[in-house]
Amino acid sequence: MSTTDRTDQRPKTRPAPAGAKASARPPVPAALRWAYAMVIVATLAAIASNVFEIAHQVETGVAGAATTGDLVLTIAFCALFGFFAEMLRAGRQWGRVLLTVFTALGLLFTGLGLAGIGGRLFVGPLQAGLAVLSFVASVVGLVLLFVPSANAWMAEVRDGSRMVAPRLRKLMLTCHVAISVGWLGLITGMLAMSIAGATTSDAEQQAAMYRTMSMLDEIFLGMTSMFALITGIVVGAGTKWGLMQRRWVMVKFFTTMGVMLLGFSVIHQLILKANELVDAGAPVRGGELDTVGWSMAAAAALAVLTLVFMTAVSTYKPWGLTRRGRRAAPAARTAAR
Structure with missing residues (x-):
């Protein structure tokens, strides 16, 4: 059944007030x-x-x-x-x-x-x-x-x-919180492994750290960040908060995009480079692996701090309405009456 069919059937089960004309969806x-x-x-x-x-x-x-x-x-x-x-x-x-x-x-x-x-x-x-x-x-x-x-x-x-249905909203909010926590934990673990790889003098331990990071990056990092973005957009755009009507939601949206790009364009590339150097037998200390290892640690630390900032923003919800939100507020109040 099409959307138009469902819309056309609503007046039959829920009559409009007297004098009002039922309008079909265009x-x-x-x-x-x-x-x-x-x-x-x-x-x-x-x-x-x-x-x-x-x-x-x-x-x-x-x-x-x-x-x-x-x-x-x-x-x-x-x-x-x-x-x-x-x-x-x-x-x-x-x-x-x-x-x-x-x-x-x-x-x-x-x-x-x-x-x-x-x-x-x-x-x-x-x-x-x-x-x-x-x-x-x-x-x-x-x-x-x-x-x-x-x-x-x-x-x-x-x-x-x-607006999304209440059940879908609760489901998406639960998924968003759970996935975001997992994303933060994943990046924190990768930060710890990158520091361990950058400071160790044991070639086997260093190789194990970087290969584990590669596995986590390939299987989980892209997936968790992408689904955190999906569920966040549904919770924002499909609820009263709006995606571009409140500054804290808009900041979270663009910050999420930024962390995703940081992961793909910086952290992922550094992990690939570190594993290439390890496979090529590069020296553990005093060579290019030092630069790559500390660069990974710095990028992961920036990602962790950014995700913690986003968590704080979600808790405090600062900064008020955007210009678009201020324009939409009177119409929303009128509709609520």
Whole structure:
């Protein structure tokens, strides 16, 4: 049953006051239908590219823990993008926000891969072609999400459906807190291991530290940060707090994005470099491993401090409303009456 069908049935079970006209939800504009299609195309192309990479790892005998993590993420993102796209068609503003954020992240990481940056090079022309298709479809879909007709439709239908259901809100809040705690614990453990690796004079202990960090990075770090972002956006955009209406929520959102980029572009690359040096037999002390080890420790310490700052911000909720929040406050008070 479509969203329009469900909407049209509501007046039958819950009559409108006398003299009031039941208004059906306006049809989804063509721009959003095409944006929906482009999101699906981009997602399927990205998933196919990832599956191609996993198959290549299996064929070449380099598959390991990272391959398992990639497979789990591929399945999870397939389900999540489908869910967010359906929420977009249902008029959920938080669905559009989530699609926008993850489409932008996909563009960033696909662009880095196409440019040969980030340690995840594309294998052959087929995977590169899928990445280009995903990139182009993502750009088109992202533009169509915010054309005037899409904005007008969202403004008309979202007021009654912008909030997530109470049960979903509680579930997302529980998941967000649990995942965020796990993220902080993971980064703290990696900080301890990076310091141990940078200070030890035992080559075996140093290699064990850096290989453990590599395993945690490949399997858990990206997954925990990504799901912390997803659940945080749902809790923010789909509840009374709003994603861009209160400064503390907005600061948490952009800070989360910053820590994710720090993990991918700095910590991940340093872990790869440290393991390359260890495998090449680099001296434990007095060489390049010292620089890499202390750089890892500094980056992990910055991530830990940032996550603690975000925890404090969530507790104290400082700074008040943003300009957008001040504009929306009178309308919210009127609607509450």
